[in-house]
Amino acid sequence: MRRYLLIFLFTLLAYGATAQQFTLSGRVTGNKGEPVSFTAVYIRNSTYGTTANEEGRYHLKLEAGNYNIVYRFVGYREKVVPVTIGNSNETLNVQLEAEIFSREDTGTYDRKADRGMAIMREVLANRARHMDEFKSYSCLVYIKGVQRLVKAPKSLMGSAVIKELDLDSAGRGILYQSESLSQFNLQRPDKFKEITIASKNTGGSPAFSYNKASDLQLNLYENVFTVEGLSSRGFVSPVADNAFDYYRYRLTGTTVSNNRTIHKIQLLPKSQYSPTFRGNLYIVDGDWRVYSADLMLTKKNDNINLIDTLNISQQYIPVRDSVWLPGSIQYNYKGSVFGFRFTGYYVGIYNNYKIDQKFPDGYFNGEVLKVDTAANSKPSQYWNNIRPIPLTAQETRDYHKKDSLFALQHSDPYQDSVQRANNSFNPLSYTIFGYEAKNRRTKESFYVAPLYRTIFYNTVEGVGIDAQVKYTKKFDDLRSYSITPVFHYGFSSKLVSPNVHAEYIYDPLKQGRFFTNFGADVLDLNDVGTRSLWFNTLSSLLYENNYVKYYRSHYGDFGYQRELANGVLWTASLGYSSRKQLYNTSYYHIFDAKSRQYTSNNPLAPAGTPADDRSFLFPEHQALTFRTSLTFTFSQRYVTRPDGRTFMPSLYPKVVLNYRKGINNVLGSDVNYDFVSLDISKDHMPVGLAGYSSFKITAGDFFNKKTLYFMDYNHFLGNQGTTFDPTYIGSFHFLPFYQFSSNDAFLEAHYQHNFAGAIFNRIPFMRKLKLEEIVGANYLTEKNNPNYSELYVGIQRLFFRVDYGVSFTGDKKYIQGFRIFYGIR
Template sequence: MRRYLLLLMLSTVGMLAHAQQFMLSGRITGNKGEPVSFTSVYIRNSTYGTTANEQGQYQFKLSPGNYNIVYRFVGYREKVVPVTIADHDERLNVKLDEEIFSKEDTATYNRKTDRGMAIMQQVLSNRERHMNEFKTYTCQVYIKGVQRLTKAPKSLMSSPVIKQLDLDSAGRGILYQSESISQFNLQRPDKFKEITIASKNTGGSPAFSYNKASDLQLNIYQNIFYVEGLRSRGFVSPVADNAFQYYRYKLDGTTVSNNRTIHKIAVLPKSNRSSTFRGFLYIVDGDWRVYSADLYLTEENDNINLIDTLSISQQYIPVKDSVWLPASIQYDYKGSVLGFKFAGYYVGIYNNYKIDQEFPAGFFNGEVLKVDTAANSKPSGYWDATRPVPLTPQETRDYHKKDSLFAIQHSDPYLDSVQLENNKFSPLSYTIFGYEAKNRKTKESFYVAPLYLSFFYNTVEGWGIDERVKYTKKYDDLRQFSIEPVFHYGFSSKLVSPNVHAEYLFDPWKRGRIFTNFGAEVMDLNNVGTRSLWFNTLSSLLYENNYVKYYRNQYGNVGYERELANGILWTSSLEYSSRRQLYNTSYQHIFDSKVREYTSNNPLEPGAPADDKSFLFPEHQALTFKTSLEFTFGQRYITRPDGRTFVPSRYPKVVLNYRKGINGAFGSDVNYDFVSIDISQDHIPVGLTGYSSFKISAGDFLNRRNVYFMDYNHFLGNQGTTFDPTYVGSFHFLPFYEFSTNAAFLEAHYQHNFAGALFSRIPFMRKLKLEEIVGANYLTEKFNQNYSELYVGIQRLFFRVDYGISFRGDKKYIQGFRIFYGIR
């Protein structure tokens, strides 16, 4: 019995000793003692490792045992060091020798016969094999990002600014830090799911970020690289199947590392303006695969935004003899804005690959990222014990300071004082932005629309008041209730139009909501929308263009919306309305115009005088049922503790609509059935030439026994010099009401944004970073002439100018410029 107890105790002690881990750490330097930053460090014949920090310091935990540790960085000879981990931490400093590449085959360079071309021909011949070496994998990913201010104008470096940003006397300091640990799961060709276990960041939000594992999923064997946030167009991979159309290759040397012959290949674009990389590829001889990559893009040659230079480094390791995957991926960047110079990096470390895993049915359900509820609340001790890349002293100090500041800024006294300050009423702020008061404890808010939106003018109501307030209540489980009462009054028409809009979000994860609206409104006869109340005020008073035509509606409706399944959204509503025609009652001008006069409020009598009272429809009642099914194929979404965010789908969206005018019930006079289908996609990447958008809609009234003008199918037209291009289904020159129909129709819209692909080739245009746009719109109806538009335009940020021409039938209709500057 004692012998069995002794064996049990020894076994338990052995298991505990084996389970305990110890830290292996050290510093990696070159021959001159300089730190070799971001060196990959991993256990040979495994996929477990880390990366050194900027100062060459590395660390990771190992169980007791014997290991061969591989140290590898581009430009240095790979080094393998045997290490024994016993019962304590070990420190191992390593010196790397510069890689010496034999130049025997590189004495003379001939772009056609250089051996580098032959080597890359072998790589491209084996490209498909390397892309398809595995079907699935799962791994753990650690991502670290740091952005620094490296120089700032002295004229702007006041003491408060230096103190707030924690800068030194030269204007240098850390602006942003982030870390995340996640499990990444991938199934070829394009399914992935990431589960964030821990996340931490300090500092302001950067203009772009790559702090998710999916952000750094750049497979060099793909034809096109997309670098999100820096450009809408893609870049040709130096290992694309058509790479020889864009690149020349030069053998820059050959070396032998751990019994592998490695060729260093210089990547040389054939053109300076061809969306290509520069740098080096390191190729394994015989296997003809990428060993590592060291590539870069520049603002000058590649027209990237926000930064001047982006370097991309990848280190590949054998997961199995026939499968190589990235051990680390790193982005380094630098740039300048208004005299401020900044630099930063994102590094991703991939550990514990498991190849060809079987995932349960339904695992890839459209959720591409799930952030654990406790991911953002991990204590400092967790990160100290878990992070694979040690912090530098500056990073440690920055974390400590900003963590302390975060604790203060999230304390109840501080938050109460901030809330009190933010809730103070400011006349100037209210005039421009409105007024909002919040109670963080009860999660209630009260909002009043800006003062400048409270007054309006139109020819139907004259001068008027439109006051809107909104109350919102949020609950701990993300449910939400809001109610928005509106008081609307026209002084000339003497119409009082109070109404209320209310909504209850009862299932935030499935977009489940119920809503109701009731009261009275002066409404646009085009229910798709023409111009906002405020913009119509400017148009009427400044240019005597009373484009919008109104009617009176007293109504009440209720509606329901919810996802039936991922990507299938159902919406239904029932409305009862009492509607009557309105006429112009006011004819005021700011300027005494002798050229242009106001027009009738009857959209079918555009040439009639302003005081025209021609008949459009009788006063009537309408009971209307609406329902729609929206199909988003391949819908993807991100789940965070505070809600769900949808990611643009790579496939078109389809919407089926049905609208029924119910006759006889509660005195309803309408009697019709309308069906339509919409197919659209907002962003279709087209490789090196930008992206396209399109929308196609078709519909018909199956029954049109009694249809009034506001029940027609309307289109998003435009009249006037300004227009709104933010929606692909809009027209440039189509009249707001003239083409509204109660018959069959088909409309189609297509637009392509070249995203600088053309102008970037013109030296004096490159720095403007203008985007070139072309497009076409088309409409055909059963009882009307065909209508079409063609246009070209240029865009920068939110400013856009288009020139277009339109046709009614085969005759030219309107041509001219249209401008957008952010006002709708």
């Protein structure tokens, strides 16, 4: 509580929300009286300032005194106006003059002789110095975002749509508004922590979102800049250490502003479709640093998603004589979807920089964002006091209307009516998505699995029912528990298999939970998974491919999980089961495919064994098994919100140590083995401009294997059939589900690289398809099956993917062909 009070006081001081302060306000215009939108306005020799709104209007909260107010915007001459604040509010309208950059050349560009190239060589030579000007800082960041609909198809603009979106008769209006205020703390090279003090948004989801300070950390001195959500690959900074490989530079003019000589440098990408920016840099002569930047990406040249153009404008200010940091940054974008045209912007204002801040030991503990519990409930008066950018009249009306609508939608009568509507049963929705009923007052929910997952077919049980329901109860302190009873029955095998899964999450911030499972079930012999009941039903009935092999188990287990420290997760469980071999009892199929026949339920039976085979795989037995694992996520990062904690991808590989023990002669247990494995994996590793890579390496061994049965072997995530699931890096394309299962030492390795369009982007007729190129390899070696390998190439667009690959056993070709993924697992 004490820390939040200090943050609140810090906010009040930063924005001058006190009774002794007064408002300096006005309008910034150009030579012809036009508004100069988003002009940076700040106090000279300080890090306190603001930005004008779209209409050029600004305001600053100031104490009585004398100030030099700086007005800056790209393309206009910087203006400094002395102001005296007495005991009242002051109005100051400012007219900016267009910046006139004198030229020395004739207008004909010569890349060898142009001074722009020499200037940028100086900038790159001083790049490391500018990156190391500070070790740490803290500041306050205010971010505002607005998205507008500017044109809509008349055929779709009915009165109901116009009313719902609050549009005018021409189909124009504000779709989305957001504001946030954060304290941002950074320590080089890569540690940061953001505390969101206040947050507000209205409207639907925008085209893309930058409503956190960490989202707007554009450092031009870094080599590659990634625009999250708009492109899966990065763009080369015009100040990167290898920038001359991608850019040519042209000096288009020079000016003198407040005793500084500023050079305007035009960016000329060497290739039209290279991952580069267009626009201009403004460079301080002698100091050779970035003064401001005006950059642009386009859908045509840069193949960005969701929007057509993105303009990035950044203003740097001197925090100290030798330290310059962003004073403001702005993203402007335009786009269209199905005839709907929209525009929007995000603007960030940085205030109260504290350079080389000393942070307490352990302050950067992996928590990269903490949202205060009251951040989303600040009243309008709070925002009126701290908001540095004035609202336009349209934005004020939009807030007023949507705040009133929000209050209505969150009233008890309205919420109750919505709950009744959502809890109504819809047969079509139940068939595809299932049925869920919630009680918002008691925080209880009841979910029934969809019909298509309830009815199944396999050759062991015939047509069957797998009916699942789930009851969940949540508490105000984020604790929760759930109970999932399942009724499983096969009409041909006549096996009744009721079972229950229950879980209690007692410490969600530390992933602390207890879980238990008990009952009877028909289980897959491969415990890492093969095909779901749904996919096995389709492959069996349509193609007579009964890939999945089953056994019977009566079981009970109890487990525990919790983080021992940030990034160290421990899981342990103890289970007992009575296991029995099963055989095929049903041979139904839809089509008469004489070329195919069902196979035995014994996965190790030789090829050609009839489907009604009853060969021996394992005897009926009991097993008491202890499992434990330690997962190490180095430098684990996470976001803490009032509703829980979200874990972010780590910059380093994840390590998982597994141990499994078959305990003999306890409760009649017949098993006796010890198994250890080690996993090292990393998903989505950026590789410069060439996309990203993923890998997983697993090694393991049974150092005691006196007594174990087929389901105790180490199994692998193989694949049979045309469809596959590429969402997990540890899977194979062609490996049979059971034949390679091991009771000995093994090593498996997987590597995949997604070029993210880096190759196809160079081919004109392929660019518009926005396909991503994929290459990969999988490898497995174990005692009975040494040196199995797969090589594949693929293309991907959104959730659709097609791969072609070939596999080898030793030096002999094994299987080759296409594999398809279309979003359903």
